[in-house]
Amino acid sequence: MATLLELNHDDYFVDQPGEKAETNVRCSYYPQCPRPELVFGLKPHCDGTILTILMVDDNVGGLQVLRDGVWWDVPTIPRTLLVIIGDQTEILSNGFFTSPVHRVVTNAKKERLSVALDYVDHEREIEPSP
Numbered sequence: 001m002a003t004l005l006e007l008n009h010d011d012y013f014v015d016q017p018g019e020k021a022e023t024n025v026r027c028s029y030y031p032q033c034p035r036p037e038l039v040f041g042l043k044p045h046c047d048g049t050i051l052t053i054l055m056v057d058d059n060v061g062g063l064q065v066l067r068d069g070v071w072w073d074v075p076t077i078p079r080t081l082l083v084i085i086g087d088q089t090e091i092l093s094n095g096f097f098t099s100p101v102h103r104v105v106t107n108a109k110k111e112r113l114s115v116a117l118d119y120v121d122h123e124r125e126i127e128p129s130p
């Protein structure tokens with residue numbers, strides 16, 4: 001990431017979070033929903049994190065990302081973790097990496113599980129790279 005930004009500091013993104021940066025795990029259960037057209041699993045949002053690492057159910061889609069005004073399904077790939085860039089990385093990279101707006105839609109036939117690991121710094125003031 002630092003190389004892409006042409007920073008002369010390979011560990012720039014590793015060094016920015018303070019010692020109090022936290023990792024939190026969130027397990028979410030999305031039950032079947034008889035009226036998926038009316039109910040979001042998770043409303044549209046960006047993650048306020050440095051990164052979110054997401055493990056989703058291989059058999060159920062549901063995660064969507066907004067790009068150019070269109071919602072796209074995020075494909076599920078077995079045994080693969082998904083990394084979502086968070087707002088803090090967008091700030092650190094001065095907008096080079098963007099924190100995507102995403103949501104989870106519900107499913108009438110299948111329940112869904114996900115595990116999200118948030119890496120976030122609530123203590124330090126995050127500033128754009130030099």
Ligand SMILES: O=C(O)CCC(=O)C(=O)O
Nearest residue numbers: 028047056063104114116
């Ligand atoms: O459950 C998911 O697939 C997405 C979860 C999510 O976006 C979040 O926890 O911020």
Ligand SMILES: [Fe+2]
Nearest residue numbers: 045046047102
């Ligand atoms: Fe999220």
